[in-house]
Amino acid sequence: MAKLESKVPSGPLADKWRKHKTEIKLVNPANKRKYEVIVVGAGLAGSSCAATLAELGYKVKNFVFHDSPRRAHSIAAQGGINAAKNYQNDGDSVHRLFYDTLKGGDYRAREANVHRLAEVSVNIIDQCAAQGVPFAREYGGLLANRSFGGAQVSRTFYARGQTGQQLLLGAYSALSRMVGAGGVELHTNSEMLDLVVVDGHAKGIIVRDLVTGAITRHSADAVVLATGGYGNVFNLSTYARGSNATAIWRAYKRGACLANPCYTQIHPTCIPVSGDYQSKLTLMSESLRNDGRIWVPKKKEDAKKNPADIPEADRDYYLERIYPSFGNLAPRDVSSRAAMRMCDEGRGVGETGLGVYLDFADAIKRLGEPAVRERYGNLFDIYHEITAENAYKTPMRIFPAVHYTMGGLWVDYNLMSNIPGLFVLGEANFSDHGANRLGASALMQGLADGYFVIPYTIGDYLAGQKPGSRPAPDRAEFKQAEESVMGMNSRLLANKGRQPVSHFHKRLGKIMWEHCGMARTKAGLEAALQKIPALREEFHATVKVPGSADTLNQSLEQAGRVADFIELGELLCRDALTREESCGGHFREEYQWPDGECKRDDEKFGHVAAWEYQGEGKAPLRNAEPLNYEFTKMSVRSYK
Amino acid sequence: MVAPTAKKLFSVTLRVWRQAGPAAPGKFVDYPAKDVNPDMSFLELLDVVNDGLTLKGEEPVAFAHDCREGICGTCSCTINGKPHGPGQGIATCQLYMRSFQEGDTIVVEPFRAQAFPIQKDLITDRSAFDKIQQAGGFISVRTGAAPDANSIPVPKEDADLAMDAAACIGCGACVAACKNASAMLFVAAKVSHLGLMPQGQPERDKRVLAMVQTMDEAGFGNCTNQYECSAVCPKLISHDFIARLNRDYVAALLKSRFKAVSNTAGGGAG
Numbered sequence: 001m002a003k004l005e006s007k008v009p010s011g012p013l014a015d016k017w018r019k020h021k022t023e024i025k026l027v028n029p030a031n032k033r034k035y036e037v038i039v040v041g042a043g044l045a046g047s048s049c050a051a052t053l054a055e056l057g058y059k060v061k062n063f064v065f066h067d068s069p070r071r072a073h074s075i076a077a078q079g080g081i082n083a084a085k086n087y088q089n090d091g092d093s094v095h096r097l098f099y100d101t102l103k104g105g106d107y108r109a110r111e112a113n114v115h116r117l118a119e120v121s122v123n124i125i126d127q128c129a130a131q132g133v134p135f136a137r138e139y140g141g142l143l144a145n146r147s148f149g150g151a152q153v154s155r156t157f158y159a160r161g162q163t164g165q166q167l168l169l170g171a172y173s174a175l176s177r178m179v180g181a182g183g184v185e186l187h188t189n190s191e192m193l194d195l196v197v198v199d200g201h202a203k204g205i206i207v208r209d210l211v212t213g214a215i216t217r218h219s220a221d222a223v224v225l226a227t228g229g230y231g232n233v234f235n236l237s238t239y240a241r242g243s244n245a246t247a248i249w250r251a252y253k254r255g256a257c258l259a260n261p262c263y264t265q266i267h268p269t270c271i272p273v274s275g276d277y278q279s280k281l282t283l284m285s286e287s288l289r290n291d292g293r294i295w296v297p298k299k300k301e302d303a304k305k306n307p308a309d310i311p312e313a314d315r316d317y318y319l320e321r322i323y324p325s326f327g328n329l330a331p332r333d334v335s336s337r338a339a340m341r342m343c344d345e346g347r348g349v350g351e352t353g354l355g356v357y358l359d360f361a362d363a364i365k366r367l368g369e370p371a372v373r374e375r376y377g378n379l380f381d382i383y384h385e386i387t388a389e390n391a392y393k394t395p396m397r398i399f400p401a402v403h404y405t406m407g408g409l410w411v412d413y414n415l416m417s418n419i420p421g422l423f424v425l426g427e428a429n430f431s432d433h434g435a436n437r438l439g440a441s442a443l444m445q446g447l448a449d450g451y452f453v454i455p456y457t458i459g460d461y462l463a464g465q466k467p468g469s470r471p472a473p474d475r476a477e478f479k480q481a482e483e484s485v486m487g488m489n490s491r492l493l494a495n496k497g498r499q500p501v502s503h504f505h506k507r508l509g510k511i512m513w514e515h516c517g518m519a520r521t522k523a524g525l526e527a528a529l530q531k532i533p534a535l536r537e538e539f540h541a542t543v544k545v546p547g548s549a550d551t552l553n554q555s556l557e558q559a560g561r562v563a564d565f566i567e568l569g570e571l572l573c574r575d576a577l578t579r580e581e582s583c584g585g586h587f588r589e590e591y592q593w594p595d596g597e598c599k600r601d602d603e604k605f606g607h608v609a610a611w612e613y614q615g616e617g618k619a620p621l622r623n624a625e626p627l628n629y630e631f632t633k634m635s636v637r638s639y640k
Numbered sequence: 641m642v643a644p645t646a647k648k649l650f651s652v653t654l655r656v657w658r659q660a661g662p663a664a665p666g667k668f669v670d671y672p673a674k675d676v677n678p679d680m681s682f683l684e685l686l687d688v689v690n691d692g693l694t695l696k697g698e699e700p701v702a703f704a705h706d707c708r709e710g711i712c713g714t715c716s717c718t719i720n721g722k723p724h725g726p727g728q729g730i731a732t733c734q735l736y737m738r739s740f741q742e743g744d745t746i747v748v749e750p751f752r753a754q755a756f757p758i759q760k761d762l763i764t765d766r767s768a769f770d771k772i773q774q775a776g777g778f779i780s781v782r783t784g785a786a787p788d789a790n791s792i793p794v795p796k797e798d799a800d801l802a803m804d805a806a807a808c809i810g811c812g813a814c815v816a817a818c819k820n821a822s823a824m825l826f827v828a829a830k831v832s833h834l835g836l837m838p839q840g841q842p843e844r845d846k847r848v849l850a851m852v853q854t855m856d857e858a859g860f861g862n863c864t865n866q867y868e869c870s871a872v873c874p875k876l877i878s879h880d881f882i883a884r885l886n887r888d889y890v891a892a893l894l895k896s897r898f899k900a901v902s903n904t905a906g907g908g909a910g
Binding site for chain 1 (some may be wrong): 660661677679680681683684685687688690691693694695697698699700702704705706707708709710711712713714727729730734736738759760763765766767769770773774775776777778779780781782783784785786787788789790792793794795796799800802803806807809810833834837839840
């Protein structure tokens with residue numbers, strides 16, 4: 001059974017991080033260059049971590065499956081990044097950001113982690129502004145803010161609708177600087193396919209070069225995974241097509257615990273699905289909810305009408321009606337479920353009936369079209385590209401879609417997993433968002449982890465490792481891991497299959513969406529737990545992977561990733577089945593208040609579920625880390 | 641979650657560049673595509689064609705793609721002779737089949753340039769862009785050393801113009817469109833973004849000299865003011881930034897003649 005020590009420091013909440021920083025071990029500057037750290041992934045968390053560790057003097061090897069670190073999917077984040085700067089003088093503070101994030105997560109995150117996140121949020125904005133990130137400005141030259149869901153202050157910093165892009169390019173520029181200076185050895189087109197554990201410590205990885213097909217071994221003193229979330233387990237999502245869970249899943253199979261996989265975020269404002277060929281769902285930023293009003297017709301029979309023909313009196317602005325104090329800015333999980341309820345009632349709009357309106361008519365009347373265009377122009381353009389509709393003239397149609405995963409590899413306060421030497425950052429870990437993430441908090445967490453947490457906490461681990469003690473890559477553990485990777489690839493290629501990989505990914509996605517999507521039931525999850533193992537068997541018997549292993553082979557890449565998604569999907573459903581309560585993004589129909597809101601069970605489930613792999617064909621072990629709330633009361637979340 | 645559709649389906653032929661590896665000879669191969677839904681993206685059509693090839697036992701067409709929402713800069717097809725295809729201000733992934741008609745033959749090639757060698761089929765190696773960034777596309781600020789963000793006001797006009805330049809997604813369409821395979825628009829965008837910000841001033845001269853030198857060494861050509869680059873740019877980045885790059889470059893070159901007498905002063909303390 002894994003030992004799950006949160007290592008949360010003692011003392012008052014607001015002092016924990018400061019105190020911890022002064023107490024953890026340091027590595028002296030002359031010794032830092034003797035340590036090698038592998039960083040996998042180059043999104044916000046990965047590139048900020050790789051750059052910062054190199055600045056400190058560590059030797060860093062950065063692996064990224066993209067052809068350039070700038071392609072990582074953080075680039076697609078649109079709306080903004082939260083920080084408790086209180087530049088608007090509207091009553092914000094570190095404590096409020098902490099509280100909003102903890103409450104937004106439905107009291108399923110660690111208090112101390114969330115408080116630290118809120119504390120360092122202010123440093124992130126300073127850092128990014130100094131890097132030249134072109135944040136939106138007011139006419140006086142100072143930084144502008146806007147509001148996001150789940151908050152009653154304006155604390156979101158943004159760069160048009162491309163905040164993720166600009167923050168990532170900032171981190172990429174810091175990384176590029178360190179690559180140029182020789183501090184980071186960059187490996188692009190390089191996919192991690194296994195973790196190497198030596199004497200119980202993470203000491204290396206196995207990598208496939210996606211262009212040449214070459215498999216190589218890399219050893220290090222510590223391994224950092226910043227490989228993003230696993231939302232593509234649903235096939236259709238707002239993730240990039242290449243986003244995958246292979247790194248974290250293979251680390252799981254080497255002993256790292258996977259925590260709360262059932263906490264998945266369904267984003268309320270995405271462009272609805274249009275056909276079976278569809279590969280991707282496109283997000284319309286939450287920032288649109290600052291000025292857009294969400295509605296459906298009051299009467300079912302109006303659902304197919306042209307929205308312009310539905311008079312004001314026959315429209316139901318349901319978020320404003322049900323959640324008057326937060327209105328259109330209710331948190332994502334709450335807004336998504338409300339949209340689903342409207343569609344279930346038969347009031348959904350569009351060709352499929354799976355959509356609600358996001359209407360800008362009032363905003364255009366109030367601010368004028370040019371002002372709306374300046375704020376959201378690129379989003380309206382994206383919408384037009386995809387749907388051929390002009391959202392300045394007719395309301396957007398939106399529907400919820402899988403967007404983010406709060407679950408991930410279990411980490412302690414130092415962001416170290418239960419495998420010593422294995423650190424996990426950003427969306428890949430489970431740490432800060434509890435059961436639901438607030439808008440504009442993913443960018444904050446990725447950069448907090450990479451710029452301001454890991455540079456301190458990794459030293460505490462490395463100080464206990466003798467310089468120069470990292471194992472040579474010719475050790476048996478490396479050879480065994482390499483053989484396991486090669487074996488899996490050749491089995492996939494040798495299969496005399498009859499279905500392409502995409503066939504299985506789509507089927508997995510349908511099972512997951514139907515049984516483990518926005519609303520889950522015991523019966524549905526049990527059905528999924530029958531269907532997924534059967535799908536897995538069928539996949540390995542009938543998947544067809546053309547080409548060879550020693551060349552650029554996208555089918556092979558995809559096959560390995562989908563094989564992992566199928567296994568992860570099963571664990572996700574298992575976690576959802578065992579968590580007999582509703583909280584945040586995990587909604588079990590059996591556990592709801594009469595008004596349809598989440599009914600938590602703090603007594604039985606006020607803990608983190610961290611799953612531990614037990615071997616092929618064996619049920620995984622469910623470990624629990626109790627969530628001890630010392631400073632906040634776990635209360636019923638209300639946005640009314 | 642799948643919608644039935646009332647849309648009229650149609651047929652096209654894809655004429656695709658196939659090339660097994662960097663050194664292998666390449667050729668065009670025709671693939672018919674039936675039941676094309678106008679709401680399908682062009683890359684989704686390639687997915688469907690590839691699944692068909694897989695079932696027939698042929699190797700699918702390798703093409704670069706990732707975010708499929710026009711921001712990561714991975715997708716990079718030249719379609720009917722134009723990088724990213726017939727649309728304006730979009731990346732390949734944002735091209736929808738409603739741009740085509742029944743019976744069309746659609747010619748699909750990789751982004752062609754000497755500095756972007758082909759790896760396979762439609763995939764090229766654009767790492768030269770990363771090398772240019774590593775030479776100077778940054779502001780040197782150590783993590784943790786930054787002053788309060790509002791201590792450096794930036795006029796809104798400057799920030800907006802910097803953002804116009806910073807919108808570059810690094811796809812390389814500008815290079816593929818240029819008869820000289822020039823990367824000037826790409827370099828100009830980064831030089832202008834950082835050069836417009838007060839934070840970027842200390843390294844402004846050094847940056848432009850280093851980035852241009854690396855660009856030249858990577859085998860990109862020079863700009864001869866045809867502006868094909870900004871015409872195909874998925875973010876419509878203006879060629880005006882190239883003028884700004886040229887100005888910054890000349891100024892930096894002149895100023896580089898004046899150097900401090902000694903940069904070793906200050907040693908010996910303690």
